[in-house]
Amino acid sequence: MRLTARSPLVTLLALTVAAATGCAPQEEPSAAGTQAGASASACASGGLATETEGKLTVGTDKPAYAPWFQGDDPASGKGFESAVAYAVAKALGYGRSQVVWQTVPFNNSFAPGAKNFDFDLNQVSISDERKRAVDFSSGYYEVRQAVVALKSSPYAGARSAEALKGAKLGAQVGTTSLDTVDGIIKPTRQPAVFQKNDFAKSALRNGQVDAIVVDLPTAFYITSAEVPDAKVVGQFANSSGKAEQFGLVLDKGSALTPCVTRAVDALRADGTLAALEKRWLSDAVDAPVLK
Template sequence: MVRPSMLLALGALTVAVAACAPVSDTTTQAGASPASADPSGPAPCTKDGLTLKTAGKLTVGTDKPAYEPWFKDDDPANGKGFESAVVHAIARELGFQSGEIAWSTVKFDSAFAPGPKQFDFDVNQVSVTPDRAKVVDFSKGYYTVKQAVVALNGSKIASATDLAGLKDAKIGVQVGTTSLQAVKDVIQPTADPNVYNEQIDVVNALKNKQVDAVVVDLPTAFYVTAAQVENSKLVGQFGTASGTPEVFGAVFEKGSPLVGCVNEAIDRLTSSGELAKIETEWLGSAAGAPELK
């Protein structure tokens, strides 16, 4: 015979033991995911796992006109030209077809200005700098670049063999570029450079002899001499004042979760040799320009 008092004691003990028992692997608290949750969701660096401006589309910004050798025929979508080819290669690594890349026109200096962006990332020969990185994020570098000087054949600057020979030059350069900073920091001309809003204005200033020389990145300098300014000469190339290589990187809105995935894609393209192959195909002529020191 069990007395009522014993039944009460046993009931209390059962409640106490249950309260102290560990939660089993198959139980969860409210709002928590079960340990056996389905792991078959999209991987974070595949097309379906990316946070994009437009679902299913990779939106890439660049300026217009889109100049050679970075783009071909002013058409970023055709996959021709160095930066177009790099974007298409990154897109493939992320699972996109060429037709799933949406190109957006973005002015050069707007790409790395503070604030929200209309693109997932931007490519437009934008050099990675500490100041720019305060307001936007960058990918790993996809191209190491040097600056170059272009002058008209027969001019006093065309025969310069070192940086000292550029001191008295009137130099044209685009606003907001590392080329402008290089003129100030490395060449340090006696006269302030002529600064223009657009690259084409820089080129036209040289054509019209408004400046003695222009400073642009090295591959662009080859294009200027080959296709844009008759009777022009690539005087030479030079590096940064700090000696740290200058690199182009893809530009992202600050805090973009896409940066890591694009970096992984660039790593794979580098390891496989694909990035070097693209560079050789589109920028191979940029090798061998005289060094100005």
């Protein structure tokens, strides 16, 4: 597939070359830029060494939750992560009909071992520990963790981690949400750990836990559409000084990692990621910060 001047990959490459050389980007690559240009062309060729030749296999969990996906249908193109997946596929030269979805349980996506997908996206936060087992693209979304409680809960008005220490809290196993419970709130009661967020939401609805911790967009969706008797108590600022980011997961040492990262970087640079975030995650814009 020939790349046009409007291609985000070519645009990003041209800007990078221009910044390095001090020259304006040209229609034809210079000799110095030929190797980098070939690399960009190869990444966007639609002919990468993928799981299935001529196809791009994308993994995610089931159920596929809103607002990341809509209607439990990753292939719909609706929802933030579904839209991001198709945008990355397009940048790599794969049309919508060439994208194949594979069900991959959340914890399996970043567990050690060979993968049956080319990349996976399922609100998986990039971490040094996970990078020992898998590759990540650059981050496609910066996220904060949030607390959800029933409006009738004595913890609904909490304004600090300290105020939540006596609560019975719940979170999904293997997530940064659970890390937030253990590392920031540090409750005096053993937290409830759930295999899926669906189970955590049921426990909240039934009063088995006082509050649950999830990422902020999911918190807003839970309170608006799934548990209307609940409220977003607040969110946690990034205390480490390093933003928590979701990344696309790839097999460790995957030859696709540089191309997928290049695609994500280009989509960030040309404003595509910001536009998709505004469209699908616009509700998750504000919540009290828990000190």
